[in-house]
Structures are given as C-alpha cells and as structure tokens.
Amino acid sequence: MGQVLLMFPPRPDQREAFRLLGSLTFFYAVAAIESFSKLGDSIYFEEEGGAAPTLYVIQFISSTLNWRSGQITLQQNTQEVSSLDSHFRVQFTVASVNKVIQQHEFKSPSTSSTLNIRVPIWTSKSGAVATINGQSVAVPSPGETAVMTSDSQEELVQPFPLMMVGNVLSITKAWSSNDLVNLSMPIGLRTEAIQDDRPEFSSLRAVLFGPYLLVGLSSGESDMGKQDVLEGLSDWILPVPDDHRLQLVSLTQESCGGTKFLSGLNASGIGATRLLTMAASPKLGTNAAAQATFRLVYTDQKAAPQVASREDVIGRVVLLEPFDLPDKVVRHQGAGKGLVISVTGDVPQNGTDSVFRVVKGLDGNSTTISLEADSTPGCFVHHDCVSGDGVGLVCPANDADRNSTAFRTAASFTFGKGLSGYHPISFTAKGTKRSFLLQPLLSLRDETYTTYFNIGV
CATH class of the missing domain: 2.60.40 (Immunoglobulin-like)
Structure with a gap:
C-alpha cells in the first residue's frame, strides 16, 4: 500500500524535489493510510x-x-x-x-x-x-x-x-x-511553515483554506516570490470565479487513425516556451488531461456566454488559457511556425499574436470550429498529422490551397467540454514567473503538484 501512495505526485522520479517539496516518504505514506481509515470511525x-x-x-x-x-x-x-x-x-x-x-x-x-x-x-x-x-x-x-x-x-x-x-x-x-x-x-486562507528549523527551508510554506490543504498543479515549480504571508493573502490568492468554470473546452481531431487532443503537454516549465501538439486521448485525472483543457477568455466587448457551446462561441474573439497555467495564453509566431504557450504579461498590449477568431469549421462539419488568427486574417491554426504532432499557423498561398479538402480538414477541430474542471475549492496564486492553480490535495488523482512553496523571498 505504501508503494502505491509513493507513486502519487509530486514527481517520484525526482527524489530531492520529492522530499523537499512536501511529498510523502514511505513513513508518511503508511501514516496517511491509517489516517484515511479513521475518517469513518473518528467522527x-x-x-x-x-x-x-x-x-x-x-x-x-x-x-x-x-x-x-x-x-x-x-x-x-x-x-x-x-x-x-x-x-x-x-x-x-x-x-x-x-x-x-x-x-x-x-x-x-x-x-x-x-x-x-x-x-x-x-x-x-x-x-x-x-x-x-x-x-x-x-x-x-x-x-x-x-x-x-x-x-x-x-x-x-x-x-x-x-x-x-x-x-x-x-x-x-x-x-x-x-x-x-x-x-x-x-473559513479563509492561511499558510503554515514546513516543520524544519534549518534556515534554508524557512521560506517553505503550505497554503490552506480552512482545513483543506491546497496544492498547485506543476512539474515541481514552487517560487511564489515576495508575497505577504501574514496579511493580504487574498490580494494574491484569488478564488476562481463561477463564470470561469463554464468556459473550459477541449479541441480534438480525428487524424492518423485516432482521436488527438490539442495539448500544451509538459508546458509547465518555468522560463520555457513550449510548442503545442496534438496528443493521444489522455486519461482523466492526469497531467495530460489538464494540459488538453483550455479556458476561453473573451476579448471582444460582448458578454461571455453562460456556457461555452459551439453555437455561442462562433464569431467570438478569444484567448486560449491553459487550464493548469493561469495567466498564460496560447500564441502564434507567424505563418508556418508552431503555436506556443507564453506568459500573459509578455503579450503585446493589442494582443495580436494571442487572439483568435472562432469561425465555423472549414470542413463544413456541424460539430467543428476553426481558429483564425485575428492579426492575420485568412491564416488558421492547423495540424497535419502526416507532418507530425506539431500545431502551427498556416496561411494558404492561393484559392486552390485554401479550398483543398486536406487544408480544411487540418484546420478544423471538434469543439467539446474540457477534460479537466475546477474543483469547488479552487484558487489562482500569483508566483514570481508563473501563476499556480491551487486545488485541494484530496481532489487530485494522478496529476503532479507542489505542496510547499517558497513564499516571502
């Protein structure tokens, strides 16, 4: 049983981070098993x-x-x-x-x-x-x-x-x-210091909401910077609004013999720009499912639809925010180049390279949409499985290319509900180089996460 719990994230392949960032050692794994067994008999x-x-x-x-x-x-x-x-x-x-x-x-x-x-x-x-x-x-x-x-x-x-x-x-x-x-x-937010009196760990703190331990979806990052841990937690740790919960989507294609999901797989690294890919259908409750889920952020002046349905988003101008990377967005790098995930603060004021117009699927299917670059009309998000799993921006050179079945199919994505969703207890916390989605530890399955954060340094 202890070995099963040791397979839970944060990443068991990084033993030092596994120990320092608050994950379970074998001893604590055994204690955790005993604690869970008492939930029914110790009320x-x-x-x-x-x-x-x-x-x-x-x-x-x-x-x-x-x-x-x-x-x-x-x-x-x-x-x-x-x-x-x-x-x-x-x-x-x-x-x-x-x-x-x-x-x-x-x-x-x-x-x-x-x-x-x-x-x-x-x-x-x-x-x-x-x-x-x-x-x-x-x-x-x-x-x-x-x-x-x-x-x-x-x-x-x-x-x-x-x-x-x-x-x-x-x-x-x-x-x-x-x-x-x-x-x-x-009930409110609070932090607790790690039980370690060595000076090098004095800034490691866990974030809690009442009795609930909150963890940040990550691949080991833990730096939240010089935040106020005694007062003003609500200034930099904010609850996820209700309307965000209804704007989570996943985009898929039937290509190369299977269903592929638009994904920012492994896009959690600090200071790295990651290419978007089309990934195999992920299991729910995994990093892959979280990284194949995006929140639609509407940049036009219209009110956001109550629920992100295909019919309601056609014609809207949007940003794509990765579920596990709050305040980051998908952007293009120009014609013929791949789509990447970038920090929101790096986006130009006019947001030209991160803004997409949602149009009806170019393949004519009633369940698909296409994403047209707002900065370069006529250029669309495109994936050609023959060329690999990369997702880029393609601008057809002529009408023949634009009207070809291959191009229209490769630029069309099935619009569906997000694979991951916000727990009723969900916050976003602003860090030094990225923001974190905080959710109760008990709500996670096989996602990787950070328990203790560097706060106040």
Missing part, C-alpha cells in the same frame, strides 16, 4: 462517567449516528465548501429514538444529554454564528460562558461555553425530535 466520541451522557463531534462529515446512551439519533449535514464562500456551514438534526432504545432494554430516557461540537483552530470567533431551533446564540470571547434558558424541553440545564476557538460549542438539554443546531464558521 464521534462518547465521554463516560459524567452527570449526563456526552457526545463529542470531532469531524464535520455528513453522517447519521444512533447515540444509544444519549437516546437520540443525530444527523449531520455539511454544506459543500466553496472558495467563493467565506463560511463553513454544518447542521445537526436531532430525533428521539426512545422506543428503539426501550426495545433493547435500555434504561428509561434521561432528562438531558450534552452535545459538544468541536470548534476548529482554523476558524475565528468574529463572524461565527450558532443557532438552536432558529434562536441565535451569543458568541462570547474565549473563556466566557453564556446561558440560554427557556421553558420545558428548551431548557439548557447548565451554563456552557458557546464558542471558544480550538475548543467546543457545548449544549446540554433535553432533546426533542427535529431539534436543529446550525453552525456557521468563518
């Missing part, structure tokens, strides 16, 4: 010997617990976390199970039981909201206590600390069916 813990049955909620995972000693059924529902939402939300629904317990010859129901909900260290008191059956609960400073009392079933039988960061929200009461406890906690 709830019971405390014995107290005045009333006490339950601790340690993990926020949607689940249902039949708590026999507390004589209730507890249903936990966590709302999906998004990088566009500044709060983490969880709801607990309580239902009486007295009849079930009595069938198992348990003692008669006690008058009350205690529910202790963990308040994690990654949140803050400011902006935290707790309610019980819709009634707001005051959030005191750490160390203070508060009491909420009401008639009969709603009575809280003892004072309890409502919110202490790193502690618990504690509620003791006689529960009834359909009682609702809602908790909304602030």
